[in-house]
Amino acid sequence: EQTASSSAPRQRVTAKGNNVPEHVKSFADLAKRYNLPSRLLSNIAQSGYKQPTGIQSHGVPILLESRDLAAISPTGTGKTLSYLLPTMALLGAPASSSQSDSGKGVRALILAPTRELAHQIHNECLKLAQGRKWRIVLFSRATASTLADKNVRDKVDIIISTPLRMVAAIQSGNLELSNIRHIVLDEADRMLDAEFLEQVQEVVASCTHPKVQKAVFSATLPANAEKIAMSMLHDPIRVVVGLKDT
Numbered sequence: 001e002q003t004a005s006s007s008a009p010r011q012r013v014t015a016k017g018n019n020v021p022e023h024v025k026s027f028a029d030l031a032k033r034y035n036l037p038s039r040l041l042s043n044i045a046q047s048g049y050k051q052p053t054g055i056q057s058h059g060v061p062i063l064l065e066s067r068d069l070a071a072i073s074p075t076g077t078g079k080t081l082s083y084l085l086p087t088m089a090l091l092g093a094p095a096s097s098s099q100s101d102s103g104k105g106v107r108a109l110i111l112a113p114t115r116e117l118a119h120q121i122h123n124e125c126l127k128l129a130q131g132r133k134w135r136i137v138l139f140s141r142a143t144a145s146t147l148a149d150k151n152v153r154d155k156v157d158i159i160i161s162t163p164l165r166m167v168a169a170i171q172s173g174n175l176e177l178s179n180i181r182h183i184v185l186d187e188a189d190r191m192l193d194a195e196f197l198e199q200v201q202e203v204v205a206s207c208t209h210p211k212v213q214k215a216v217f218s219a220t221l222p223a224n225a226e227k228i229a230m231s232m233l234h235d236p237i238r239v240v241v242g243l244k245d246t
């Protein structure tokens with residue numbers, strides 16, 4: 001087991017796990033090391049982001065190397081981009097494009113505890129998606145019924161949802177999750193708490209692809225939630241960002 005630490009201006013980062021990938025110092029670094037699609041980079045620049053935050057510089061390489069991750073970083077430190085960027089990079093091309101060769105059906109699922117948070121994540125994802133024909137669905141009763149059509153469903157790349165909405169769709173039998181390759185639990189302290197745990201476990205269990213990558217992100221992770229998170233993850237790396245002098 002290794003530990004890597006580095007200091008962004010106001011942040012102290014610790015990464016623990018087997019073979020922790022080296023963090024990056026800039027978005028240019030990241031693009032070069034992982035040969036990222038230039039469109040993703042230009043969309044990040046378009047958002048006005050100049051430097052990766054601590055969780056981004058450590059977390060993105062870990063996810064790009066297809067590792068499972070538990071990321072703990074304070075509110076406002078850019079956790080959303082930390083998982084959206086690698087997820088979209090690993091998906092490669094929209095399912096609706098001829099370049100896509102990873103099979104049919106939804107390939108990434110982001111879960112958040114409230115509809116409002118899911119909505120914010122969806123907006124961030126749309127910014128990253130600009131210029132390409134990504135199909136990113138903010139899951140609701142209405143979108144769930146349109147996805148009952150297999151032709152529509154097969155072209156969706158990413159679903160962003162609350163756990164309850166997903167459970168309802170799974171139970172209706174109208175949603176196929178067997179090609180999901182990436183699952184993210186955002187605000188994992190809440191997602192793994194009593195209110196949502198059973199629903200989250202049902203959704204995760206329905207994602208049956210053998211190579212599904214899992215990541216949890218949270219501002220805090222109480223011991224009990226952390227224990228559950230670690231049991232869900234495979235050979236995880238745990239990254240903790242702390243504000244300095246606190």
Ligand code: ADP
Pocket residue numbers: 048049050051052053056073074075076077078079080081
């Ligand atoms: P968290 O989920 O950790 O609370 P968010 O992902 O919601 O944080 O991001 C907080 C704010 O920081 C958002 O307004 C987002 O657009 C912005 N942001 C994210 N990454 C960067 C970056 N690298 N540089 C500047 N601003 C960023």
Ligand code: MG
Pocket residue numbers: 079080186187
């Ligand atoms: Mg967040």
